[in-house]
Amino acid sequence: MRVLILGGTSEARSLATRLSRLPSIEVVSSLAGRVRDPRLPDGAVRVGGFGGVTGLRDWLRDNTIRAVVDATHPFAARITSNAAAATAQAGLPFAVVQRPPWSPVPDDRWVIVDTLEDAAAALSGLGRRVFLTIGRQGVEHFASVDSEFLVRAIDPPEGATPPLMTLLLDRGPFEVEREAALMREHHIDVLVTKNSGGELTVAKLTAARELGIPVVMIRRPPNPLGVTVFDTVDKAERWLLAVPV
Structure with missing residues (x-):
């Protein structure tokens, strides 16, 4: 099963490392290309945009992607929105993995x-x-x-x-x-x-x-309505492993 991971975050790299060790999964990580010297994940890597919703939908089809995980920065709202729309059009499983936000504690101003x-x-x-x-x-x-x-x-x-x-x-x-x-x-x-x-x-x-x-x-921008969101890489990995081949 070929899986697309969106993002250059630590969560994206961790998920790519875990999945790359599994013989049943081929990982492709996509980086936006906004950082000049990014930390590269394990597995195949592509850099650059897709050309909006239509471009991403067509790329998913042409590259036989079976599931997509968005592990981009919590403020990459446009990427998440495009990915949600493209996977919906392509009929593919889609989920977001996003670290929990910070919360104020006593003495914070x-x-x-x-x-x-x-x-x-x-x-x-x-x-x-x-x-x-x-x-x-x-x-x-x-x-x-x-x-x-x-x-x-x-x-x-x-x-x-x-x-x-x-x-x-x-x-x-x-x-x-x-x-x-x-x-x-x-x-x-x-x-x-x-x-x-x-x-x-x-x-x-x-x-x-x-x-x-x-x-x-x-404050973070909201995720698209109806999207599955996981707060840990463990949960995202378990979800992916349950996707029908």
Whole structure:
């Protein structure tokens, strides 16, 4: 059985590794190509888009895919929507594996917003030195904010950027002590992040809590209605193994 895994997340790589060990399954992983030097999963890999819903549907048919797992970033809403529509048209089993979101704990100072635009607007009154950890996409929404920014991403952002910006190119996992030291070094007084969940980057939230720094937390977009969603790789693997050949 040939299976398509969408995404370059740690969950996608873990699932690809597990399935690649099974002689009954052939894995193809698809990466969007937005990261210049991605961590590649086990098995076959393709890079780039499909051309929307129709392009993905046709690709699934032409490559005899029997099931699709979307393990993309929780904020990759367009990819998830396209995959749900394409698999529905092709009559293929489809599921999403998505790590649980972070939740506030005592002493957290979260301001929860829905969009990047809302996050930029929320900065007024919260602080002047902003630690922006949303990745390279979407930084343009903060270009007109009158604050100093420390922007951390794997690759440099595209489009407009804040005039007062320090760019830090780095990728997780991060440690609490290092995150706290970074925030002190740059005199950070507000953190902006997406609710990605997971352990790789959660240290910044612990550091912000310990330092008493408010966090502007961007809420995840909803998954398409009716889609099967698993919160662990184990559950997604068991679901796949139950798909009729």
